[in-house]
Amino acid sequence: MTNQQSTSGDTDPGHDPARRDEDLAALLERLLTQAPGRTQKDLASEAGISYPTLNAWMNRTRGTSRVDPEKLRAMVEAFRRWGVRTTPREFFEAVGRPVPGPSGDEREARLLKLYRQLPESRQRALIRDAEAMLQVSRIT
Template identity: 80%
Template sequence: MTTQPTPPAEPEAGDDPTHQGEDLSSLLTRLLSASQGRTQKDLATEAGVSYPTLNAWMNRTRGTSRIDPERLRAMVEVFRRWGVRTTPREFFEAVGRPVPGPSRDEREARLLKLYRQLPEERQRALIKDAEAMLQVSRIG
């Protein structure tokens, strides 16, 4: 079986060493400054966070270690919609939390990308394998 070389991974926004060690306040300040015309209120509204809470994070008057992971992911998605490159890794590191594995959407996107790269016969085989795995998981 021949394999095609894998292209080098595109660097993640969080891989920039100049931003390592950044806390949430610094991260949000940097990303908001890159978001032309967007405000803390815009971010709070679109990410489903109350403005007073977001403002307290920005002013470092409220702790960030207990922020719901989905709130962190929501802020990532808002910035991405605004055209600002960022990653969940940046947010989780900024609040001093371990970075969880990829989200379901990220896993699905990766699977679809791999599937599309396969020849048609391998795509069919992959579907049969997935159906078999589903059957086994229902039994066990």
């Protein structure tokens, strides 16, 4: 593993461990200042988030512990398209959640192939188990 790669598989250019206590509002504020000419409305539009929701996160009037991981990743991608260096790790840490492991196409395809081979009752059980694992990972 290189210095530029985290254990979650995300490249981590310029990750500053001193910023681990940064909440989502502070992170977004900092990253928006690195994207001259871009606004909260631009970020909301680019990431597929309603502007009132994003604004509430930035004003700390709405909690962020249940933000959909795909929304976090969408914000990362929006900033990257704007030339701002950031990582999913920064966003997950900012909302106080464990950083999901890497999910390559190959791994997802294998999981889907196995899932499709299971009888329906086992598919439902697998989903329940996966949801339980996710809940436990959010607590620990």
